[in-house]
Amino acid sequence: MAATAALKVVEPAAAVPPARAVRLEDEVQYAPGAVVSRTIAKSRGGTLTLFAFDAGEELSEHTAPFDAFVQVLDGEVELTIGGAPVRARAGETVRMPAHVAHAVKARTRFKMLLAMVRDPEAR
Template sequence: MSNNTITPVQALELSSLITPTEQGIASRVLAKTTGGNLTLFAFDKGQGLSEHSAPFDAIVMVIEGELTLTIDGQPVTAKPGTIVRMPANIPHAVEAPQAAKMLLVMLREITLNHN
């Protein structure tokens, strides 16, 4: 399974790959494989993702703005250039106190069958 929406063999500016939505959240899947997904998000000020959990680790990299990630009840402030790991099966939420863009990497466990 492979679903990639970005042009191969080309340097692309992350920020230009998504258009923010006024008073909303925009997302764009940049790559999707059996090993995980790469998704770009743009949050307008005051927007966010409600608390949820996932069965695999997720990595957040902030590109612009600032985000408050609440992971297992603990708030973490993430600014451009920072990276935060959200562990599998742990509740987490995202809030944007200002307009922000983030890259989300979902890492799936892959089980290999050896005969």
């Protein structure tokens, strides 16, 4: 599969209903040869975004001005953080520090919840 420089498919934003249990992995669907994203919460403090990557899809190396937490919901991913590879599987979470280059590659089809947390002290 070709490298993905940007998201190929963005589903409409969806709010998680209050006071109800949901399975986050059911809130975003796989698409052949694509990376699908769906934002489920956004505020000044950060965002929560669901992603579904087809096997072999990737996001090229980039940085973010705030910490990002990858919670793998399904499948397996290889993250490269500051040049070091980190593999994670369903049920595992990885912190990607602010201002450190990172990349994402789907080892298998995988889904994740990406939590971007803004430091109120940072500018």
